[in-house]
Amino acid sequence: xxxxxxxxxxxxxxxxxxxxxxxxxxxxxxxxxxxxxxxxxxxxxxxxxxxxxxxxxxxxxxxxxxxxxxxxxxxxxxxxxxxxxxxxxxxxxxxxxxxxxxxxxxxxxxxxxxxxxxxxxxxxxxxxxxxxxxxxxxxxxxxxxxxxxxxxxxxxxxxxxxxxxxxxxxxxxxxxxxxxxxxxxxxxxxxxxxxxxxxxxxxxxxxxxxxxxxxxxxxxxxxxxxxxxxxxxxxxxxxxxxxxxxxxxxxxxxxxxxxxxxxxxxxxxxxxxxxxxxxxxxxxxxxxxxxxxxxxxxxxxxxxxxxxxxxxxxxxxxxxxxxxxxxxxxxxxxxxxxxxxxxxxxxxxxxxxxxxxxxxxxxxxxxxx
Numbered sequence: 331x332x333x334x335x336x337x338x339x340x341x342x343x344x345x346x347x348x349x350x351x352x353x354x355x356x357x358x359x360x361x362x363x364x365x366x367x368x369x370x371x372x373x374x375x376x377x378x379x380x381x382x383x384x385x386x387x388x389x390x391x392x393x394x395x396x397x398x399x400x401x402x403x404x405x406x407x408x409x410x411x412x413x414x415x416x417x418x419x420x421x422x423x424x425x426x427x428x429x430x431x432x433x434x435x436x437x438x439x440x441x442x443x444x445x446x447x448x449x450x451x452x453x454x455x456x457x458x459x460x461x462x463x464x465x466x467x468x469x470x471x472x473x474x475x476x477x478x479x480x481x482x483x484x485x486x487x488x489x490x491x492x493x494x495x496x497x498x499x500x501x502x503x504x505x506x507x508x509x510x511x512x513x514x515x516x517x518x519x520x521x522x523x524x525x526x527x528x529x530x531x532x533x534x535x536x537x538x539x540x541x542x543x544x545x546x547x548x549x550x551x552x553x554x555x556x557x558x559x560x561x562x563x564x565x566x567x568x569x570x571x572x573x574x575x576x577x578x579x580x581x582x583x584x585x586x587x588x589x590x591x592x593x594x595x596x597x598x599x600x601x602x603x604x605x606x607x608x609x610x611x612x613x614x615x616x617x618x619x620x621x622x623x624x625x626x627x628x629x630x631x632x633x634x635x636x637x638x639x640x641x642x643x644x645x646x647x648x649x650x651x652x653x654x655x656x657x658x659x660x661x662x663x664x665x666x667x668x669x670x671x672x673x674x675x676x677x678x679x680x681x682x683x684x685x686x687x688x689x690x691x692x693x694x695x696x697x698x699x
Contacts, residue, residue: 337465345483363688365679366669368501368531368643370564372616372682374599375609378565381602382595393673396594400425403592407572416544421577424584425592429530429556429571432494434460436554438586440524441466441492448486449495452671454528457495466492476637476645477505480515487520494519497528499535501541502671503535504639514540516551524579525553530571531641533562533610534617540640550576559596562613563603568596605657618644620680627690631699648674649697657696664692 385391404420411418422625426432433456441447443465449457451470458468467490471482478496487494499506519525527543558571570592573580603609624644628636633649648657654670661668666689669677678689 335465335699336460338379341464362665362667363681363685364667365681365685365689366667366677367566368561368641368679369566370561370613370642371565371679371685372609372613374564375603375606377606377609378599378602381598382392385595385598391594394594396590396592396597398589399598403570403572403597403601406604410604411544416548418574419577422547422574422580424573424575424580424587425597426571426573426587427591428560428569429528429558429573430456431569431591432554432556432571432573432583433457433526433528434463435583435586436524436526437461437464437493439583444490445492446490447493447495448483448491450483450497450500452494453478453497454501455518457497457526458528461493471638473500473503473505476503477508480507480511481549484515484518487523491523493524493526495526497530499515499531499640501528501530501641501643502532502643502669502677503637504643504677505637505645506535506537506540506640508537509539509541512543516546518645521552523552527553528554529555530558530561532557534614534642535640536618537640544574546561547574547576552576552579554579559600559603562610563600564613565596565599565603568593568599570596570600616682617680620683620686623683624678624680624690631694631697634697643677643679645671646676648676650674652697657693660696661689661692664688664695666692 403425404423408418408420408424424432426435437460441464446467446469447457447461448469448471452471458470461468469486471479471486473479474482478500483494526592528662529543543553543555547555555574556571560566560571582677621639628634635647637645648654652674654672654676657676658668658670671677680686
């Protein structure tokens with residue numbers, strides 16, 4: 331049998347949250363709630379659904395390849411930023427099959443065998459997967475006070491460092507780094523290193539001192555800002571995200587990008603989603619109400635700790651006598667799917683009221699409360 335490259339064996343495969351239908355089939359459960367993958371419980375805007383229906387009603391359109399550059403979606407993004415007083419051109423944008431693909435493209439473009447990338451631990455597992463798949467070294471810096479240790483990351487920089495990943499807010503902890511500390515970090519960051527700012531949960535942030543990363547793009551720094559339509563816009567199944575960087579960076583990444591990496595339906599859906607600000611506002615309001623409820627209920631449960639979040643999920647630390655695997659399996663039997671993210675740590679997506687209530691009731695039962 332053909333052997334893989336040596337560094338492929340070092341990759342820890344990504345394990346997605348269990349699908350609802352699989353759990354219902356395996357356990358004979360009629361009603362199951364998935365709170366494992368930080369999906370938007372409201373789903374996309376109704377206007378998006380109508381746009382998709384209209385598109386698929388035309389067989390001729392389905393037979394055509396996508397518009398490779400994503401011209402109309404890029405137009406919509408440029409207009410959105412223009413309303414905020416920010417000038418971004420098509421040449422400053424790249425579309426991806428989720429921001430996940432853009433992480434991979436950035437690594438393939440700027441990092442090779444023997445090079446290094448710096449990231450936090452724990453953070454999004456795909457960073458390390460992409461780096462190792464290129465024969466690079468993933469240098470993981472432990473979180474400090476549950477947030478990226480920006481000073482510690484700077485200390486890890488060597489002449490082999492090509493990329494630094496910062497997930498802000500961070501997945502899986504839901505915590506964020508603040509404007510002042512980020513500005514200090516940027517003052518010390520050497521030129522010639524690509525800073526990948528993963529802002530997948532950007533729309534959920536309600537802190538005024540969230541870093542203004544666009545500022546550094548405008549200054550011409552080596553920064554790639556990633557955002558997605560999978561979370562707040564509810565388009566996870568269509569896989570569409572985008573990156574913002576100076577045109578020189580985007581030009582090089584486009585050499586690696588597949589010609590038709592984002593499909594037409596995803597492009598249309600994202601374009602319409604951007605225009606429905608009312609639906610996005612509703613999504614944020616539902617998330618804030620769910621967060622408040624879960625905080626109140628978790629505060630009543632002894633011997634656990636949770637981290638205040640700037641996302642649509644909550645990171646929970648279990649009692650010393652409980653394991654995340656044990657709680658995960660117990661909750662499955664109650665029809666609630668959550669995500670184990672450490673030996674005693676779980677991550678739960680903030681859902682609709684019925685889903686949040688089912689989690690709290692199942693969680694208490696699993697803790698024998």
